Amino acid sequence: MGPQHPSTHGVLRLMVKLDGETVTACDPDVGYLHRCFEKLAEGKTYPQVIPFTDRTDYIGPMLNELCFVEATEKLFGEAITVPERAQYIRVLVSEINRIGSHLLALGSMAMDIGAVTPFLYCWRDKEKIYSLLERVTGTRMLYNYLRVGGVRNDLPEGIIGDPSDGEDKADKTFWGFINYFESYVYPQWVALVTDNRIFQWRTQGVGCLSSADAIAYGASGPVLRGSGVKWDLRKNLPNSIYDRFEFDIPVGKENGDCFDRWLVRQEEMMQSARIVKQALKWLAENPGEIQGKVPRILKPPKGEVYHRIEGARGEIACYVVSDGSPNPYKVKWRSPCFTNLQLMPKLCPGHKIADVVAILGSIDIVLGEVDR
Amino acid sequence: MDFLQEKFPDAQVATQVNGDTEVLVTKDQYLNAVKACYDAGYTFCSVVSAIDWKDRITVVASLARINPAEVNARTIHVKADLPRTGGRIPSIVALYPGANFHERETYDMYGVRFEGHPNHRRILLPDNWQGGHPLLKDFVDKRPKRPRLVRYRYAE
Amino acid sequence: MVAWWDSLSEITRVWILAFGKGTLLLVWGLLNFAIAMMLERKVSAWFQNRVGPWRSGLHGWIQAIPDLMKLWIKEYILPRNVDKPLYVIAPFIGFTMSILVWLIIPIGPNATSTNLDIGIIFIAAITGYDVIMIFMAGWGSNNKYSLLGAMRGAAQMISYEVTLVMSIIGVVMMAGSLRLSDIVEAQAARGPLGWYLFPQIIGFGVYLIASLAELNRAPFDLAEAESELVSGYHTEYTGMRWAAFMLNEYIHLVAWSSLAATLFLGGWVGPTHVDLAAMLGNVVNLFGLYPNGAGNTLLDWAANAQPHWFWLWLWGFFWFSFKTYLFVFLAMWIRWTLPRVRIDQLMDLGWKFLLPVSLGNIFLTGVLRFLAVEYNGVPLNLGFATIRLLGLWTN
Numbered sequence: 001m002g003p004q005h006p007s008t009h010g011v012l013r014l015m016v017k018l019d020g021e022t023v024t025a026c027d028p029d030v031g032y033l034h035r036c037f038e039k040l041a042e043g044k045t046y047p048q049v050i051p052f053t054d055r056t057d058y059i060g061p062m063l064n065e066l067c068f069v070e071a072t073e074k075l076f077g078e079a080i081t082v083p084e085r086a087q088y089i090r091v092l093v094s095e096i097n098r099i100g101s102h103l104l105a106l107g108s109m110a111m112d113i114g115a116v117t118p119f120l121y122c123w124r125d126k127e128k129i130y131s132l133l134e135r136v137t138g139t140r141m142l143y144n145y146l147r148v149g150g151v152r153n154d155l156p157e158g159i160i161g162d163p164s165d166g167e168d169k170a171d172k173t174f175w176g177f178i179n180y181f182e183s184y185v186y187p188q189w190v191a192l193v194t195d196n197r198i199f200q201w202r203t204q205g206v207g208c209l210s211s212a213d214a215i216a217y218g219a220s221g222p223v224l225r226g227s228g229v230k231w232d233l234r235k236n237l238p239n240s241i242y243d244r245f246e247f248d249i250p251v252g253k254e255n256g257d258c259f260d261r262w263l264v265r266q267e268e269m270m271q272s273a274r275i276v277k278q279a280l281k282w283l284a285e286n287p288g289e290i291q292g293k294v295p296r297i298l299k300p301p302k303g304e305v306y307h308r309i310e311g312a313r314g315e316i317a318c319y320v321v322s323d324g325s326p327n328p329y330k331v332k333w334r335s336p337c338f339t340n341l342q343l344m345p346k347l348c349p350g351h352k353i354a355d356v357v358a359i360l361g362s363i364d365i366v367l368g369e370v371d372r
Numbered sequence: 373m374d375f376l377q378e379k380f381p382d383a384q385v386a387t388q389v390n391g392d393t394e395v396l397v398t399k400d401q402y403l404n405a406v407k408a409c410y411d412a413g414y415t416f417c418s419v420v421s422a423i424d425w426k427d428r429i430t431v432v433a434s435l436a437r438i439n440p441a442e443v444n445a446r447t448i449h450v451k452a453d454l455p456r457t458g459g460r461i462p463s464i465v466a467l468y469p470g471a472n473f474h475e476r477e478t479y480d481m482y483g484v485r486f487e488g489h490p491n492h493r494r495i496l497l498p499d500n501w502q503g504g505h506p507l508l509k510d511f512v513d514k515r516p517k518r519p520r521l522v523r524y525r526y527a528e
Numbered sequence: 529m530v531a532w533w534d535s536l537s538e539i540t541r542v543w544i545l546a547f548g549k550g551t552l553l554l555v556w557g558l559l560n561f562a563i564a565m566m567l568e569r570k571v572s573a574w575f576q577n578r579v580g581p582w583r584s585g586l587h588g589w590i591q592a593i594p595d596l597m598k599l600w601i602k603e604y605i606l607p608r609n610v611d612k613p614l615y616v617i618a619p620f621i622g623f624t625m626s627i628l629v630w631l632i633i634p635i636g637p638n639a640t641s642t643n644l645d646i647g648i649i650f651i652a653a654i655t656g657y658d659v660i661m662i663f664m665a666g667w668g669s670n671n672k673y674s675l676l677g678a679m680r681g682a683a684q685m686i687s688y689e690v691t692l693v694m695s696i697i698g699v700v701m702m703a704g705s706l707r708l709s710d711i712v713e714a715q716a717a718r719g720p721l722g723w724y725l726f727p728q729i730i731g732f733g734v735y736l737i738a739s740l741a742e743l744n745r746a747p748f749d750l751a752e753a754e755s756e757l758v759s760g761y762h763t764e765y766t767g768m769r770w771a772a773f774m775l776n777e778y779i780h781l782v783a784w785s786s787l788a789a790t791l792f793l794g795g796w797v798g799p800t801h802v803d804l805a806a807m808l809g810n811v812v813n814l815f816g817l818y819p820n821g822a823g824n825t826l827l828d829w830a831a832n833a834q835p836h837w838f839w840l841w842l843w844g845f846f847w848f849s850f851k852t853y854l855f856v857f858l859a860m861w862i863r864w865t866l867p868r869v870r871i872d873q874l875m876d877l878g879w880k881f882l883l884p885v886s887l888g889n890i891f892l893t894g895v896l897r898f899l900a901v902e903y904n905g906v907p908l909n910l911g912f913a914t915i916r917l918l919g920l921w922t923n
Binding site: 030031034036074075216229231235237238305306307315317321332342346 | 447468498
Binding site for chain 1: 572575576577578676679680747749750864865866867868869870871872873
């Protein structure tokens with residue numbers, strides 16, 4: 001199933017060996033979108049690397065920026081403190097990005113299964129997120145918003161809105177969007193796709209992954225949680241201020257199938273909405289600084305750091321090696337989709353072609369991240 | 373962390389800025405060190421990568437524990453030094469199937485050969501790419517430069 | 529004019545009529561294709577929160593014309609390694625067959641192109657050709673995606689043909705004839721709501737599902753599953769040949785919808801302007817409670833009216849089209865809501881569920897008709913019994 005194919009989410013080549021309609025082997029061939037991110041990063045200064053990190057997972061870019069920015073801040077150690085308001089804003093935009101990313105994951109998986117309409121509904125809602133974040137950061141995607149030590153600019157006037165904002169304000173204020181999401185979008189997804197019997201036929205029993213296998217294969221994110229392992233880096237290895245928020249971690253059953261991973265993503269969206277509401281409440285009441293004191297030219301002291309965060313698709317981590325100069329000596333980007341893709345040769349054999357597409361959709365890859 | 377210091381007394385154990393442990397072992401002890409971590413519960417291989425210091429290459433395997441009840445469990449980085457060209461190191465795919473793609477990428481980018489890897493091919497670059505290994509510090513891009521478009525200037 | 533007609537020999541008359549009918553059928557098929565295609569694009573757009581074609585013509589409703597022109601002037605790419613005879617003939621078989629279905633469908637009172645005695649069997653025979661078409665297209669294309677699509681499509685269509693015909697047999701038993709115009713008249717004879725929809729509700733359900741599967745429409749569009757097989761059996765076709773596949777699909781859609789309308793909803797039977805006047809008169813008279821001048825005039829006019837056959841035919845045609853397009857809309861609604869079924873689930877559904885259900889329907893119909901005829905006037909209404917049984921079963 002070659003690089004150009006309507007449902008490989010980008011340029012992925014899957015070499016699938018078939019016996020009639022049944023798959024006997026499946027081998028992914030990646031590298032079509034390799035843009036030499038790690039080599040480029042070695043020639044740029046630390047702030048210049050941030051837009052590059054956006055472009056790895058271009059569906060939920062803020063989370064990538066968060067990983068790199070926090071890694072750099074760890075290198076500095078005590079020298080840089082990020083003000084509290086900046087931390088809350090970071091959490092806010094990260095969780096909104098997570099909702100958007102999951103919406104797209106659900107939408108494209110539904111489209112691959114055959115229900116085309118939910119994909120367009122996902123875009124209707126993502127457009128609202130894009131409008132909101134455009135007012136905050138200046139661009140619709142690929143924000144380049146987080147900075148070492150804080151964020152680039154404060155939230156514009158009036159974008160937080162009021163907890164009673166309704167659907168008409170969904171693309172004007174954050175509260176409007178969250179209320180619209182919880183009251184309209186989430187029930188619509190449940191009613192239209194999750195409760196649809198044909199969808200359940202297509203995804204239940206397909207791509208079963210045991211929890212031991214999931215851990216052994218390095219799976220993370222909804223793939224790991226869909227197999228029954230209650231592991232979320234926001235709770236188990238909290239970065240920034242995630243330990244101040246109250247949220248649950250949806251988990252699938254032991255032998256998780258595609259439907260479990262779908263449900264995990266769907267429920268995670270609701271939990272992200274919860275986090276966003278708590279962040280909005282705090283932000284509305286606490287003005288403050290949004291950038292800590294950082295030197296003009298960022299030269300972290302010599303050292304290495306490996307920073308892991310919970311991205312939308314799994315564990316995003318970056319191993320930054322600094323040698324005291326303004327350019328990083330090495331940036332290794334551990335992307336979740338690259339690691340999760342190793343599950344394809346394990347999960348596909350024994351299923352039909354239609355299931356290959358369902359499994360790929362449930363692993364939810366974005367090629368920018370796989371190939372960097 | 374202490375179990376590593378006990379088992380490999382001549383390894384250099386250090387703590388990174390954010391609390392992770394890094395262990396520098398020799399190439400021959402690499403597989404044993406990784407196995408020791410596996411037995412101690414570090415069953416999740418986060419990434420296998422390499423750092424190119426100009427006189428040597430350091431292979432880094434970052435291993436973690438996945439225990440839902442545990443909070444703030446730090447990662448262990450098992451490092452081994454290799455010569456810059458022709459470095460060979462055992463593969464940990466038998467213990468951590470999730471290291472498969474990462475080791476292929478390290479081979480692709482740095483030229484480090486992993487002995488025992490079931491599918492030892494380039495992953496991000498095409499399989500038959502002749503250009504060396506890009507992430508090495510002395511890598512030179514030898515591909516022919518493509519002619520750039522020049523705007524035609526007519527004589528006035 | 530009439531003299532000239534009478535002067536011709538029988539054979540010539542037959543041939544001229546045949547050409548005329550053929551042309552009319554072709555035009556009718558293409559017209560329906562245009563309307564159905566536009567409807568599909570607009571309806572799918574409205575479901576998906578967008579507007580569909582907008583700029584060409586009256587808010588996009590004439591998009592079919594520019595599309596047709598584009599397909600006409602498109603380059604015919606003939607891939608080198610295809611099986612030429614199969615590749616070239618396949619699209620046109622399907623197109624021809626879909627037009628042929630329209631031969632026996634009564635469009636209005638006394639308006640059937642060829643009122644065959646064996647109407648239903650004729651349709652069943654024609655659908656067989658669609659299987660051949662799909663397989664020819666898939667095999668001839670020399671492309672792995674096409675072959676997969678063709679295999680799936682052929683298996684699916686063969687399975688559901690049996691079920692489809694079984695679901696119609698209940699209607700045939702109740703009408704006592706295979707001729708479609710007889711079926712419509714039998715429904716008209718049963719009274720205003722004497723449609724076979726009610727007694728044959730099980731058959732209707734099975735027919736709906738089976739016809740969607742026959743038509744290769746979602747949720748059963750595995751043969752051309754866009755997200756898995758690029759385009760299935762018509763991947764390698766461009767230009768007018770691809771247009772022939774599209775024509776086949778949409779004309780078949782309208783044809784099967786009109787069959788549903790004819791068999792289950794009473795075809796062209798519906799209130800004419802005379803009946804409407806009578807109804808209006810009754811309403812104005814408040815059903816006899818307060819007879820007044822206006823109501824009485826209407827009723828008198830309705831009682832004495834002798835409408836010209838053309839107006840009767842037009843009303844029949846209107847009701848027929850209305851019911852047909854109701855089903856077309858239903859098919860589109862289902863397509864854009866439901867995900868696709870997998871091939872083994874599809875086969876399970878067809879053979880293990882729908883076929884036994886339709887056979888059960890035939891059995892039930894037979895038993896009840898036997899009882900009704902034997903015990904002349906036993907208050908055992910087929911529709912009532914079916915619905916009761918359905919209720920018992922689903923509890």
